[in-house]
Amino acid sequence: MRKSLMLILLLPALFMISCEDPLPSDYKPDVIVEAFLIVDKPIENIVLMRTQPLNTKFNYDSSLITKAKVIISTESDSWELSFRYGEGPGWYFPDTTVKIKPETRYFFKAILDDNTVLTGETTTPKRFKWIIPLKDYMQYPKDSIGLPFIDTLVFSWEATPGTEYYLIKSKCLDTLNYGKYLTPPTSELNRRVFLENAREEYYLDDSAWGFIPSTITPIVWQFFKWFGKHKASVYSPDVNMLKWFQQYMIKGNYDPLLGCIKGGKGCFGSASEITKEFFIYKNQP
Numbered sequence: 001m002r003k004s005l006m007l008i009l010l011l012p013a014l015f016m017i018s019c020e021d022p023l024p025s026d027y028k029p030d031v032i033v034e035a036f037l038i039v040d041k042p043i044e045n046i047v048l049m050r051t052q053p054l055n056t057k058f059n060y061d062s063s064l065i066t067k068a069k070v071i072i073s074t075e076s077d078s079w080e081l082s083f084r085y086g087e088g089p090g091w092y093f094p095d096t097t098v099k100i101k102p103e104t105r106y107f108f109k110a111i112l113d114d115n116t117v118l119t120g121e122t123t124t125p126k127r128f129k130w131i132i133p134l135k136d137y138m139q140y141p142k143d144s145i146g147l148p149f150i151d152t153l154v155f156s157w158e159a160t161p162g163t164e165y166y167l168i169k170s171k172c173l174d175t176l177n178y179g180k181y182l183t184p185p186t187s188e189l190n191r192r193v194f195l196e197n198a199r200e201e202y203y204l205d206d207s208a209w210g211f212i213p214s215t216i217t218p219i220v221w222q223f224f225k226w227f228g229k230h231k232a233s234v235y236s237p238d239v240n241m242l243k244w245f246q247q248y249m250i251k252g253n254y255d256p257l258l259g260c261i262k263g264g265k266g267c268f269g270s271a272s273e274i275t276k277e278f279f280i281y282k283n284q285p
Helices: 002-019 200-204 239-251
Strands: 031-038 047-050 068-073 078-080 082-084 090-092 105-112 117-123 130-132 137-139 154-157 166-172 207-212 216-218 228-237 265-281
Touching (some): 047 090, 117 239
Parallel strands (some): 031 265
């Protein structure tokens, strides 16, 4: 009796499933491109990926597209890229003497094994320089919750034509050691900056990003996750790169209207960059 009742109850459900849309196993992946050219740097870190279905665990390595014909070109030159594994896997041009030029139009083209063609283009921004660089050494305030505003700790840079927003990046160069950079050196280890309401996931990335509609800004202490040795970068991005970063910083997800790849999704953009290394002293012994 119980088996008959279960069969009667299951039959309508099976009928309804058969009439609905196909199960997620019919998932068709999209191709994503993340390609950024940095003025005066080699061609590297060009990433092509295939998306993965939500009902499987994401695997970064298996999502990478490692077999394709990938070309970066200008009006007069062309470079076919190679793929490499290791830290920061991706497509690159082995001859590192080839550097990206400022104020130059570059083209991207990738032909996949299934004959999918993806294209994009960018015009690299002009070079720029520091006006007031970051100080070599800075003392983090003792109170990491009630952080004071210190208007003497500002930094600034030259404006570049047509740039409305600049990207700012801070990267801790050593999250383990602290004392080795002191004079004289010690064996003291590095530790995190205590930030109220900061989740554990926040510290999985040793970098922090932001963008600013100005060429001058004071130090924002909440921007730093560790004490010790850091490198700051300011980017003057082209419109493609700016939109790509803004969609994640503001929207928090992918917006196809902010991509610039024909034949797929993603971004081919460029930027000029200035950098400065500095050291942050601990706020407590």
